[in-house]
Amino acid sequence: MSTIKDYSLAEHGITKILWANDHMDALREIERQFGPTKPLEGYSVGMSIHMEAKTARLALLLKEMGARVYATGCNPLSTQDDVAAGLATMGVEVFAVHGASPEEYNQHLLSVLSYKPDLIIDDGGDLFNIIYNLPREERWHIIGGCEETTTGITRLKACEKLSSLPFPMVNINDANCKHLYDNVYGTGQSTINAIMNTTNNVIASKTVVVAGYGYCGRGIAKRMHGMGARIIITEIDPVKAIEAKLEGYEVMPMTDAARIGDFFVTATGCKDVITEKHFPLMKHNAILCNSGHFDVEINLDDLAKMSSDIYTRRDNIVGYKLTESGKVINVLAEGRLVNLAAGNGHPAEIMDTSFALQALSLLYLVEHQGKLEAKLYNVPNSIDQMVARLKLRTMGVTIDHLTDDQRAYLGMSD
Numbered sequence: 398m399s400t401i402k403d404y405s406l407a408e409h410g411i412t413k414i415l416w417a418n419d420h421m422d423a424l425r426e427i428e429r430q431f432g433p434t435k436p437l438e439g440y441s442v443g444m445s446i447h448m449e450a451k452t453a454r455l456a457l458l459l460k461e462m463g464a465r466v467y468a469t470g471c472n473p474l475s476t477q478d479d480v481a482a483g484l485a486t487m488g489v490e491v492f493a494v495h496g497a498s499p500e501e502y503n504q505h506l507l508s509v510l511s512y513k514p515d516l517i518i519d520d521g522g523d524l525f526n527i528i529y530n531l532p533r534e535e536r537w538h539i540i541g542g543c544e545e546t547t548t549g550i551t552r553l554k555a556c557e558k559l560s561s562l563p564f565p566m567v568n569i570n571d572a573n574c575k576h577l578y579d580n581v582y583g584t585g586q587s588t589i590n591a592i593m594n595t596t597n598n599v600i601a602s603k604t605v606v607v608a609g610y611g612y613c614g615r616g617i618a619k620r621m622h623g624m625g626a627r628i629i630i631t632e633i634d635p636v637k638a639i640e641a642k643l644e645g646y647e648v649m650p651m652t653d654a655a656r657i658g659d660f661f662v663t664a665t666g667c668k669d670v671i672t673e674k675h676f677p678l679m680k681h682n683a684i685l686c687n688s689g690h691f692d693v694e695i696n697l698d699d700l701a702k703m704s705s706d707i708y709t710r711r712d713n714i715v716g717y718k719l720t721e722s723g724k725v726i727n728v729l730a731e732g733r734l735v736n737l738a739a740g741n742g743h744p745a746e747i748m749d750t751s752f753a754l755q756a757l758s759l760l761y762l763v764e765h766q767g768k769l770e771a772k773l774y775n776v777p778n779s780i781d782q783m784v785a786r787l788k789l790r791t792m793g794v795t796i797d798h799l800t801d802d803q804r805a806y807l808g809m810s811d
């Protein structure tokens with residue numbers, strides 16, 4: 398029995414899912430190829446991934462491939478109640494409510510796990526973490542799972558260092574068809590979209606500080622620059638800092654950037670990137686947001702302690718009035734990932750490739766069950782290439798192929 402906010406929202410949610418479906422050609426192609434043979438018949442899948450229309454489409458694909466699917470979100474603020482309701486009426490058990498408290502969110506994860514899924518799909522590692530911390534005797538046999546994002550992979554690697562994983566996990570994030578498109582172009586476009594819709598401010602002519610010049614950060618910087626902003630990058634990795642400098646951006650520490658930024662966007666996967674050291678230096682009405690997975694990049698506890706007044710300024714914008722100076726610092730979406738908590742997430746065309754990797758990697762785990770070790774695997778190159786070719790085909794793009802002579806010249810055996 399699903400736990401959602403309101404079934405009367407289902408019709409609206411279904412229209413969103415159908416719109417996403419129309420823009421997810423690779424998933425439709427996978428469904429056409431694999432749907433009829435039901436390769437996931439008899440298997441259950443537990444999902445913890447942003448509960449919005451594209452994810453719902455993935456859940457429905459898995460169901461079409463024969464799986465029983467149990468789904469929750471991976472961040473209560475990114476859950477869309479209408480989509481959750483729509484999905485719950487389409488044969489998927491859903492446990493997700495927008496704005497759920499940490500306790501309720503945890504209960505939703507536990508509800509998914511109460512079905513003892515054979516396979517998991519995680520985004521950020523919360524589902525895996527619960528299983529990992531269960532006493533051995535309470536764990537059931539899990540064939541394997543897939544992790545979607547950078548932060549989840551960091552957590553999995555930390556667990557792997559301590560002891561072996563309880564079952565094989567596939568690293569979706571590091572597949573080329575994921576981080577090169579989703580993290581760069583998906584996060585770039587959707588973060589800016591969310592900032593513009595939430596603030597209704599002009600980007601052109603403004604100074605935008607992007608913390609972290611990784612895949613997400615470079616997408617955000619590129620799109621902000623395209624909108625006419627001056628870009629400042631903060632980094633801790635000297636190699637990334639040089640890349641940013643060569644791209645034509647200014648690079649400096651956050652203590653310097655804090656004084657001149659109009660907008661601040663964190664995308665590091667690290668904590669305490671903007672803290673009490675920085676808030677007093679900022680301009681009156683500076684706008685802060687985060688696109689990293691967890692809401693720990695901007696230290697809101699610090700900010701709250703330094704503020705005499707905390708008040709809602711617009712939907713998804715909270716103003717913090719600093720006690721000492723009277724300056725107001727604006728924070729979007731409670732410091733949670735802004736593109737999902739205050740926006741629609743990545744465009745469906747972008748998630749199409751990430752979710753094609755998810756679906757094909759689950760099939761790979763089922764086909765190879767019993768043969769894989771309990772460790773973190775990369776997505777097999779054949780799947781990465783297949784998804785890229787699928788996507789190209791759906792974009793109407795063809796490319797050249799190597800001749801036998803060229804393959805021999807490059808030393809390629811097959």
Ligand code: NAI
Pocket residue numbers: 546547548549576579580584608609610611612613614631632633634637664665666667668669670688689690691734735736737743
């Ligand atoms: P990445 O590892 O490619 O980049 C992170 C960058 O931040 C690195 O260059 C690192 O040197 C830098 N960094 C780390 N600590 C820092 C600090 N204290 N100050 C300044 N720079 C620092 O990771 P990626 O793929 O860009 O992901 C970043 C975060 O965004 C992760 O939490 C990931 O899960 C999340 N993410 C969010 C998405 C969204 O839709 N908003 C989509 C994909 C990933």
